[in-house]
Amino acid sequence: MAVELTPVEPTPVAHDVSRASTHPDVIVIGAGFAGLSAAVRLTKRGARVLVLEARSRLGGRATAFPDRDTGELVDNGQHILMGCYTETFGFLRDIGAENNVRLEPQLAVTMIDRAGRKTRLACPTLPAPLHLVAGVLEWDALSWRDRWSMLGMATPLKNARRELEGSPLKAASMDETVENWLIRNGQTPRLRELLWDPLALAALNQMPNQAAAPLFARVLAEMFSDDPRAAAIALPTKPLHLMYAEPAREFIERHGGTVRTGATAKIGLNAGRDAVAGVKVGGETWTAGHVISSVPWFALAELFDEEPPALHGVIDRARRTGSSPIVTVNLWFDRRVLDEPFVGLPGRAMQWAFDKRLVVGETASHLSLVSSGAAEILAETNEALIRRAHEELLDALPPVRDAKLVRATVVREPRATFSITPGQPARPPTRTELPGFLLAGDWIDTGLPATIESAVRSGHRAAECCIE
Numbered sequence: 001m002a003v004e005l006t007p008v009e010p011t012p013v014a015h016d017v018s019r020a021s022t023h024p025d026v027i028v029i030g031a032g033f034a035g036l037s038a039a040v041r042l043t044k045r046g047a048r049v050l051v052l053e054a055r056s057r058l059g060g061r062a063t064a065f066p067d068r069d070t071g072e073l074v075d076n077g078q079h080i081l082m083g084c085y086t087e088t089f090g091f092l093r094d095i096g097a098e099n100n101v102r103l104e105p106q107l108a109v110t111m112i113d114r115a116g117r118k119t120r121l122a123c124p125t126l127p128a129p130l131h132l133v134a135g136v137l138e139w140d141a142l143s144w145r146d147r148w149s150m151l152g153m154a155t156p157l158k159n160a161r162r163e164l165e166g167s168p169l170k171a172a173s174m175d176e177t178v179e180n181w182l183i184r185n186g187q188t189p190r191l192r193e194l195l196w197d198p199l200a201l202a203a204l205n206q207m208p209n210q211a212a213a214p215l216f217a218r219v220l221a222e223m224f225s226d227d228p229r230a231a232a233i234a235l236p237t238k239p240l241h242l243m244y245a246e247p248a249r250e251f252i253e254r255h256g257g258t259v260r261t262g263a264t265a266k267i268g269l270n271a272g273r274d275a276v277a278g279v280k281v282g283g284e285t286w287t288a289g290h291v292i293s294s295v296p297w298f299a300l301a302e303l304f305d306e307e308p309p310a311l312h313g314v315i316d317r318a319r320r321t322g323s324s325p326i327v328t329v330n331l332w333f334d335r336r337v338l339d340e341p342f343v344g345l346p347g348r349a350m351q352w353a354f355d356k357r358l359v360v361g362e363t364a365s366h367l368s369l370v371s372s373g374a375a376e377i378l379a380e381t382n383e384a385l386i387r388r389a390h391e392e393l394l395d396a397l398p399p400v401r402d403a404k405l406v407r408a409t410v411v412r413e414p415r416a417t418f419s420i421t422p423g424q425p426a427r428p429p430t431r432t433e434l435p436g437f438l439l440a441g442d443w444i445d446t447g448l449p450a451t452i453e454s455a456v457r458s459g460h461r462a463a464e465c466c467i468e
């Protein structure tokens with residue numbers, strides 16, 4: 001049954017705040033990108049929403065915390081957005097946070113290869129995929145043979161675009177890896193190392209020889225659409241929870257909803273175990289027409305004391321879904337060491353280095369080095385990871401030797417994203433067999449890898465299901 005709603009007015013209206021916390025229309029469990037975007041969409045449509053978040057801070061896998069020594073708000077890992085994150089930008093506009101990210105005019109990245117050679121790939125503002133082709137043809141990091149090999153991707157990219165538009169044609173097969181797909185389409189080792197592998201690692205968080213190709217084809221189809229800005233990179237200009245999560249909370253509460261942190265939710269079932277009886281946090285229980293779970297795949301089973309038979313298949317698949325880690329090493333120097341917001345370090349364990357000046361301010365000398373698909377280094381000690389990150393940075397940027405490393409920290413996210421190796425269990429749809437219970441989260445079947453955009457699309461979808 002759909003919720004009866006009155007859309008929110010353009011100016012804030014005086015809602016009965018207590019009703020959202022006692023008689024919500026919809027309960028959203030989890031306050032990451034998925035849960036908050038669902039709650040904001042519902043709030044915009046006039047629903048009274050109660051958001052329950054287990055942790056003491058908002059943001060889930062995209063959050064920040066104060067550094068113990070410097071007090072600086074440090075992200076749990078650098079996040080980048082792409083111009084093609086259309087629903088994410090819509091969400092940020094809804095909550096008045098669109099200025100908390102800075103979108104580049106087009107795809108442009110500086111790369112330092114394993115020999116220390118620094119070059120720049122800059123795609124001109126031409127329609128896609130011409131801008132990428134033109135950018136690669138101009139890129140002096142590559143031999144002419146490498147540059148021309150790019151043309152082998154023209155047909156697969158066209159097919160990926162068609163697939164996105166609904167054609168039954170498949171750009172890549174389910175059982176091939178990104179690496180196999182690129183080799184099959186004639187991409188040289190150098191072009192893969194400098195362009196495709198860093199792109200795939202950033203987008204999929206899994207090694208190209210492990211990740212399934214169709215999701216990469218989908219990412220490329222979204223990036224290389226008619227709008228040249230779709231492939232451009234956007235960087236947050238605030239610590240992650242301030243960038244979107246706190247503005248979302250403010251929006252929801254201003255319009256009569258409630259956001260509770262430190263609230264681990266459990267779902268109670270009726271006697272027949274075929275309907276939700278209520279959502280509990282400690283001794284409190286709420287009922288609502290709809291409950292949206294936006295918890296990650298690894299937390300779904302724990303939502304229930306008793307497993308509802310209607311969700312047996314979904315919970316079983318969620319349990320069997322693998323995870324892929326990200327390791328971030330934060331390095332503080334006694335002076336500025338990078339003269340641009342980020343550089344790619346292809347072929348190294350730490351594949352990107354970000355200068356946090358954009359977030360922390362001009363006086364900062366804090367770099368975040370990121371290792372995606374980091375399964376091989378996850379178990380290393382903090383000291384070893386810091387040494388590795390520092391040495392790789394010095395190797396790529398010898399002038400950094402003049403700067404003194406004054407502090408370093410490590411952030412491990414062992415379950416940063418769900419695994420997308422071929423053969424992983426199927427991802428679930430938004431609607432479930434349990435009446436009134438909906439799923440959101442980056443791992444829902446959006447067709448995208450585990451990204452902010454997947455989370456937001458899933459959240460919007462779940463909200464629309466409550467409203468329809």
Ligand SMILES: Cc1cc2nc3c(=O)[nH]c(=O)nc-3n(C[C@H](O)[C@H](O)[C@H](O)COP(=O)(O)OP(=O)(O)OC[C@H]3O[C@@H](n4cnc5c(N)ncnc54)[C@H](O)[C@@H]3O)c2cc1C
Pocket residue numbers: 029030031032033034035052053054055058059060061062076077078079080081263264265266294295296299302303326328413415416417440441442443450451452453455
């Ligand atoms: C280090 C790192 C770097 C990344 N980089 C990028 C990037 O550059 N670009 C990009 O697009 N994506 C990136 N991602 C992926 C992106 O962060 C995720 O896809 C996205 O944040 C997932 O959002 P979500 O809302 O689906 O899940 P989550 O953020 O995991 O939110 C789920 C929330 O549910 C809460 N919860 C769980 N159980 C309960 C319960 N019982 N009761 C109440 N609450 C509960 C959790 O505490 C959590 O806050 C990165 C991820 C990591 C970890």
